[in-house]
Amino acid sequence: MHEQPSRTHDIPTQVKNPDLVDRRRRQIVEAAAKLFIAQGFHKTTTRQIARAAGFSIGSLYEYVTSKEDVLYLVCEFIHTEVARGVAGAMQRTTGGKEVLVEVIREYFLVCHRMSDFILLIYQETRSLPGVWRKRVLENELRITGVLVEVLAGLVASGDLPSMNNEKLELVAHNISVLGHMWTFRRWYLARHYSIDDYIRVQTDFIIGMIARQV
Amino acid sequence: MHEQPSRTHDIPTQVKNPDLVDRRRRQIVEAAAKLFIAQGFHKTTTRQIARAAGFSIGSLYEYVTSKEDVLYLVCEFIHTEVARGVAGAMQRTTGGKEVLVEVIREYFLVCHRMSDFILLIYQETRSLPGVWRKRVLENELRITGVLVEVLAGLVASGDLPSMNNEKLELVAHNISVLGHMWTFRRWYLARHYSIDDYIRVQTDFIIGMIARQV
DNA sequence: ATTATCTATAGATCTATAGATAATGC
DNA sequence: ATTATCTATAGATCTATAGATAATGC
Numbered sequence: 117m118h119e120q121p122s123r124t125h126d127i128p129t130q131v132k133n134p135d136l137v138d139r140r141r142r143q144i145v146e147a148a149a150k151l152f153i154a155q156g157f158h159k160t161t162t163r164q165i166a167r168a169a170g171f172s173i174g175s176l177y178e179y180v181t182s183k184e185d186v187l188y189l190v191c192e193f194i195h196t197e198v199a200r201g202v203a204g205a206m207q208r209t210t211g212g213k214e215v216l217v218e219v220i221r222e223y224f225l226v227c228h229r230m231s232d233f234i235l236l237i238y239q240e241t242r243s244l245p246g247v248w249r250k251r252v253l254e255n256e257l258r259i260t261g262v263l264v265e266v267l268a269g270l271v272a273s274g275d276l277p278s279m280n281n282e283k284l285e286l287v288a289h290n291i292s293v294l295g296h297m298w299t300f301r302r303w304y305l306a307r308h309y310s311i312d313d314y315i316r317v318q319t320d321f322i323i324g325m326i327a328r329q330v
Numbered sequence: 331m332h333e334q335p336s337r338t339h340d341i342p343t344q345v346k347n348p349d350l351v352d353r354r355r356r357q358i359v360e361a362a363a364k365l366f367i368a369q370g371f372h373k374t375t376t377r378q379i380a381r382a383a384g385f386s387i388g389s390l391y392e393y394v395t396s397k398e399d400v401l402y403l404v405c406e407f408i409h410t411e412v413a414r415g416v417a418g419a420m421q422r423t424t425g426g427k428e429v430l431v432e433v434i435r436e437y438f439l440v441c442h443r444m445s446d447f448i449l450l451i452y453q454e455t456r457s458l459p460g461v462w463r464k465r466v467l468e469n470e471l472r473i474t475g476v477l478v479e480v481l482a483g484l485v486a487s488g489d490l491p492s493m494n495n496e497k498l499e500l501v502a503h504n505i506s507v508l509g510h511m512w513t514f515r516r517w518y519l520a521r522h523y524s525i526d527d528y529i530r531v532q533t534d535f536i537i538g539m540i541a542r543q544v
Numbered sequence: 545a546t547t548a549t550c551t552a553t554a555g556a557t558c559t560a561t562a563g564a565t566a567a568t569g570c
Numbered sequence: 571a572t573t574a575t576c577t578a579t580a581g582a583t584c585t586a587t588a589g590a591t592a593a594t595g596c
Contacts, residue, residue, distance in 0.1 A: 132573065156456055158372035162559060172576050177560060238514070239453050242370055253517055282522055286531055289518070293511045294504065296454060300452070303467055308496055317500055321539040346547065376585060386550050392587060 130178045143169040194233040201226035227295035263288035280303035408447040408477040409469035415440035441509035477502035
């Protein structure tokens with residue numbers, strides 16, 4: 117009998133029951149994410165992952181084929197979470213002229229809440245095999261894409277000065293990275309700013325950045 | 331007889347001749363940096379480092395006490411290089427009103443040249459033991475400090491609108507990170523921009539960011 | 545004699561799997 | 571009978587060191 121891919125991922129498994137696969141993999145991801153954040157990918161052993169997930173090392177390997185599979189599952193989970201966070205944030209914005217301010221605020225708050233996850237992506241993406249690393253980067257792009265759309269909408273409605281697509285995308289990347297900056301420079305920033313202060317000041321900067329482009 | 335620290339670092343060595351220590355450690359750093367960039371810290375073995383440096387595994391351990399020592403030496407080397415690059419860039423600026431534009435340009439070019447190194451710092455700093463990680467972060471801060479001084483100078487001379495110290499430092503961090511962004515989003519940016527284009531557009535954005543703060 | 549280097553390997557992992565056992569459903 | 575899980579371990583590392591050897595300087 118052939119190996120049967122789970123519905124949600126492309127990782128082969130020996131286990132037939134797809135619901136069980138999903139459930140167990142959720143356990144694996146939850147346990148592994150915590151361990152990777154605390155110790156890093158390489159210092160975490162497959163045994164630790166299995167134990168933290170609540171089953172044996174043998175069972176772990178029924179649901180993944182390698183340790184790297186686990187890392188990929190974790191990265192995918194993180195992006196899903198971040199994307200969900202961003203989508204939720206977009207819905208919460210009330211619309212109108214202040215949309216950009218609200219979007220920045222909500223996006224930065226997502227970065228704040230998911231600080232550890234985002235940091236993990238920055239640090240461990242390289243440990244993934246090529247194809248999967250590419251997919252992680254595409255996910256990154258998808259999240260930036262949400263920001264691009266918001267900006268494009270504001271340009272269309274005349275609330276932002278028009279600019280060409282490339283510049284618009286770069287602004288989106290800048291916003292995205294300034295959000296991440298809160299995670300990877302927190303050791304410095306948190307000494308001077310609360311997240312609210314940080315958002316306020318950076319929002320001013322970002323607005324200035326765009327306003328000037330006439 | 332006691333272990334004797336080398337002149338340049340705090341890492342103990344069994345070897346008495348300080349010049350030799352410096353020379354061998356330079357070999358180690360050069361070899362290890364290449365390997366870490368290509369394979370990552372954890373996938374590189376001490377044997378590979380020794381071989382690439384041109385001596386045996388036994389000798390390697392005369393100059394360092396652990397694999398992590400090697401990583402620290404590499405990180406320190408990278409910061410020295412980047413700091414040197416930035417310092418050189420500062421000297422090359424001609425002064426006057428356009429200083430900021432030039433400084434941004436030179437700094438971004440340093441990031442461009444040292445792309446691989448900077449990426450390595452982002453990815454492997456966490457693998458360092460606590461004390462050294464802290465030192466790496468201090469070095470990071472020192473480099474940002476150079477930008478702070480340039481900005482402060484421009485504010486003092488009236489070429490930039492005055493702003494409080496905290497904002498000024500945040501601008502410096504933003505510039506610093508937007509430089510790094512070229513290294514860790516290169517997979518995307520290089521599809522749309524040459525480094526010169528990137529510098530041009532980001533410079534406009536940064537100027538806008540500051541100009542607006544009156 | 546002292547310093548630097550090398551070879552050989554101890555000791556400690558860690559990933560992944562084979563084969564045995566338990567649980568489930570016909 | 572089939573599916574899921576567990577235990578035990580093969581096999582493959584890898585770091586760090588001990589002890590032997592070579593080179594240098596008195």
